[in-house]
Amino acid sequence: MGKTLVVGAGGVSHAAVHKMAMNADIFTEITLASRTKSKCDAIAASVKERVGVEIKTAELDANDVAATVALIKETGAEILVNLALPYQDLVLMDACLEAGCHYLDTANYEPEDVAKFEYHWQWAYQDKFKEAGLTAILGSGFDPGVTSVFATWLKKHKLDTIRQIDVLDANGGDNGQAFATNFNPEINLREVLAEVRHWENGEWLTSPAMSTKVEFDFPGVGVKNMYQMYHEELESLSTHFPEIERARFWMTFGDAYIMHAKVLENVGMTRIDPVMHDGKEIIPIQFLKTLLPDPGDLGALTKGKACIGDIATGQAKDGSGEKTYYIYNICDHEECYAEVGSQAVSYTTGVPAMIGAAQLLKGNWKEPGVWNMEQLDPDDFMDMLNTQGLPWQVHELDGPVEF
Template structure:
């Protein structure tokens, strides 16, 4: 059994992870939060205390850390005696933090695919370029490394596994649909790290179609979806982390990712891209200073965590799965609805951060209980999905299944005898 958690990062998702770990500290033990800005870590700790999130009295401590420094991260893991490291910092940190976990034997959890600062939209399957190169090392060291344990990637991977195992004899397609039907009071803002957000959408859109990688442009393909609670929504074919693992681990010919964008977002995005403000490559100013336009843009846009107090509306994220069962065609939608205002009332978060942070904390709990402590590197679809989804339902993210116009909570559906 694992105990003591080190959370790396101090943004909106780290805020959620800290609250949810605190609500379960009887099992998880001491909770430590580390980032380059310890003041942000301390603010999260104060929020946990103010909202009474601690399940029982315990250690909750902030630390200064540059997680790109493997030796420093290793030293902090050892000093805190952390047995589970939850990496919810920048995606640039993944390989450094993973290496520190390999040196210490601590379990590793992240919520996004690794990125290199000077490259975007790498050749698929992207995981093979970085994380999967450490598979053998994790297995040799007996280190549990769970990749992409947010919502998308993460929960949608579990939905895909569940559909393949329990609902279909053959799956023909999986369309992951991510809609934020919420509203905030800012002229323009991203719902998570602006640098990461824009990097997702400025390169080639890769999708898995006909059992091969298919390239397209951002906003080239759009589709309307009729969804529970949020109604009819327009979404665009987009590349995303989970496609890079699901395509390799599931026998499904078509796997696509669709994300909703408002016309306002698309207009602002287009202007910024045309001006060169979304570039990850450095430029030199007239004064001789070297700057990265995307980092400058990040510095002037609102902090995503600051959106929470005024956010209203709901998110709807899930998988439209088509295939065959018992010789008949079948179509289901496995999904979650999350409320921005409810998330804020509970822990001071907006729903985008909430949906990413709760699954990461749930993964840590499953490692601590031994259910997901597999002592090797895995993506979420390689793990049993029902314990994960059942745990999250009790932590604030309930799963529903829509079929033939009827919506039923997953918890109300009995698992097959061999599940």
């Protein structure tokens, strides 16, 4: 159905490319490119062994627009799936515009020198993509991504409006490491240690990182401490569903993770500005990344489950008044590893990236412009979650959350 160029060769890419190869009727030809071609070759070898599908590989500096344009034209790619770093979103969108290629990513753009997670840089491309007749789909991971589609599905089938929404992300997996992040350590720590923002009554309210903790009993995972954070889907959901009075994001962390993150921050290891070391300029958080375990190597070690979903309250479509629904997926780390060789955090991002790209290639989401997931029809995406390894459940709760 379509030729696809995937940029980036980390854990998420490993999962996404395996799932693309398992859907060869949609992804007729796959090219995987990154700065380190050997990483692409290793994923390609795994795909060949597990799925029996040949994929092409290439070396690419994603910051080089001309090189990306040349590779898009060489491969004949209809869509570029950006699974590289979010710092590279804009240059890859520029390349797609120049080459006439559709675009999809899993995380919003952020400047490398400022931990600022906002969509306005990418939303500014709306007219360019419309005029070019091209589609750009933003944030097709799980959170953001599936959590936004969950909200849209609730609005289409259960609720006329959403008054408040909480996105809850629990990882109950254990990898036996003293300290390790579930995805790229640099991006993970920038997110976790950023100032908390949430949307309430038409404005952004702020609080210090890790300052709001709530205990919650997650389906399939159990009771965990979750901390309020800022996450980019809060911006897009509050923009595209203007009736939302309150939108918050929560993620679980163990005490050991919190302790390590605080110590690393206190001693300056999470700084993102350059410092001089032994006569050379380094960025501490990038040096730290080289010391920490590679999340892509943790699949075989990780056991347990993850549960991610939304709790949304609003007016019911059937006129029965206000109702609250909890819609979520439970994902097993060991089952993910058995299927594609990835732990659940990579799987829950990589599979929705594949499904989002499939929606475009199938023609369901082929609308010129720049779109967040909640702006697009949810039904076929939700159906594919059920058939592609991320089945979901929805339950009515007794009332709104009390935390």
